[in-house]
Structure formats: C-alpha cells, structure tokens
Amino acid sequence: MIYNQFAKPKGITGKFAGMFMERENRELNDWTLSFLDIGKKDRVLEVGFGSGAALKRIAALEPEVLYGMDPSEPMVEMVLRKLNDQTYSNQVGIFHGEAGQLLHFHKPLDKIYAVNNITFWxxxxxxxxxxxxxxxxxxxxxxxxxxxxxxxxxxTTEVLGGQMQSLLVKAGFKHVKIHFKSEKPNDAVCVTGMKDNMIG
Incomplete structure (x- = not known):
C-alpha cells in the first residue's frame, strides 16, 4: 500500500504522501533544475509533479509555458489549488494521467524533467x-x-544511473550524462540527455 501511495497517491493518505515527497524532493528539485537552465522563452514539462513544489518554483521564473502531468487525482487537485493562489503572467497547464497519454503540443517543448518517479512508469x-x-x-x-x-x-544509485542512461539512449536521446549528488541515506543520481547532438 505504501508503494502504491508513492506511485499514485490517493485520498487522504495520498495527500500525506505528497507532502512527504515535497519535503524530501526540495533539494533534489533544485539540483535537477540546475541542469536545465530554464529561461523565460522555454516551454517546460514536469512528469509526475507530486505536490507541485517544483512547478510552483518554475512558474515564478515565468517560462513561456509550463505543463505538469501526474497520474494522481489528489495531487492534481492540490497543485491546482496552489497555482490558483497566485497569478502568473505565463501559461500553466495541468494534466491528469500518464506521460504516455500526452498528445503533441502546438509548439514543441524545450525542457522535460521527472524526479523520483521513472521507476513507476x-x-x-x-x-x-x-x-x-x-x-x-x-x-x-x-x-x-x-x-x-x-x-x-x-x-544501488550507480546501478540506477546506468539503467536510466541506457533507457535514454535506447529512446533516442543524445549527449547522455550521469550526475551524482551526495545524499543521506543514499546518493542521488540525475541523468540528462538531449534530442540531438548539440551540447547545451
């Protein structure tokens, strides 16, 4: 049940799971976003936004467009309330569902990220x-x-890094890199990739 709550939080227990993930992921979100250098002209997507802490931070940076996708209905409701508390000059779109269900957007995205959820895909x-x-x-x-x-x-973190690197390469990404961060009780790993061979 605990595994399921972190994979797809539901009900009251799911909301508590979301708050726990927000505290744990705060530094991980900052670290992940440091590799993306999000600017005002970027179109950004977060896959599995949980309680929406990273979405709210990125919205304040005012990228051109910001999207979030999450399979948990309670998390979607929580994030909509958070985002509705503030007015943003940019476009923010929230979707309920799995990442594979996303259709093509009017314009292509510039940055995509996911924190602590690819193992649930x-x-x-x-x-x-x-x-x-x-x-x-x-x-x-x-x-x-x-x-x-x-x-x-x-x-285990090193193995995860290698597995994610392999997934990105097999999916067609180029210039794939593995980055490690010292954490307790276990190190964190971030794997980045680009659609083409240009280094950014």
Whole structure:
C-alpha cells in the first residue's frame, strides 16, 4: 500500500504522501533544475509533479509555458489549488494521467524533467521515446532518482544511473550524462540527455 501511495497517491493518505515527497524532493528539485537552465522563452514539462513544489518554483521564473502531468487525482487537485493562489503572467497547464497519454503540443517543448518517479512508469522506453518527440531539436531532459529500497546503498544509485542512461539512449536521446549528488541515506543520481547532438 505504501508503494502504491508513492506511485499514485490517493485520498487522504495520498495527500500525506505528497507532502512527504515535497519535503524530501526540495533539494533534489533544485539540483535537477540546475541542469536545465530554464529561461523565460522555454516551454517546460514536469512528469509526475507530486505536490507541485517544483512547478510552483518554475512558474515564478515565468517560462513561456509550463505543463505538469501526474497520474494522481489528489495531487492534481492540490497543485491546482496552489497555482490558483497566485497569478502568473505565463501559461500553466495541468494534466491528469500518464506521460504516455500526452498528445503533441502546438509548439514543441524545450525542457522535460521527472524526479523520483521513472521507476513507476510501466514502459519507460516507450514513454521516453514519446517524450522525445515532444521536444524541440535542442530540447533537454533530466531524470532524477534516489533509491528507497530497504537494502539500497550508493551502489544501488550507480546501478540506477546506468539503467536510466541506457533507457535514454535506447529512446533516442543524445549527449547522455550521469550526475551524482551526495545524499543521506543514499546518493542521488540525475541523468540528462538531449534530442540531438548539440551540447547545451
């Protein structure tokens, strides 16, 4: 049940799970976003936004467009309330569902990121391939994970990094890089990739 709540939070328990993830992911979000250098002309998507802490921060940066996708209805409701508390000059769109259900946007995206949720995706290669089609030619993606299994170690983090690197390469991303961050109880890993070979 606990695993399911973090994968797809539901009801009151799910809202508590979302608040826990927000506290834990705060530094991870900042670290992940540091690889994307989001600017005012960017079109950004967060996959699995949870309680919406990163979305709210990015909205304040006023990118051209900001989208969020999450399979949890309670998380969608929570984030809509948070975003409605403030007025943003840019466009913010919130979607309820799985990343693979996203249709093509009117304009391609520039940045996509996901924190602590790719291990819940049913078919990560196909979803990443789909996300790649949504990116602009110089678009960039960042995937961050911290292992939470009971017997996980920093070695687990290294394995996760290698697995995510392999997924991005198989999905067609180029210039794939692995980044590590010292954390407790286990290190974090962020893997970045681009739609083409240009270095950004």
């Amino acid at each position: 049913e078919d990560p290669i196909e979803i990443l391939r789909h996300l790649c089609t949504l990116l602009s030619e110089q678009g960039k993606i960042a995937l961050t994970m911290v292992p939470h299994e009971e017997e996980a170690t920093d070695d």
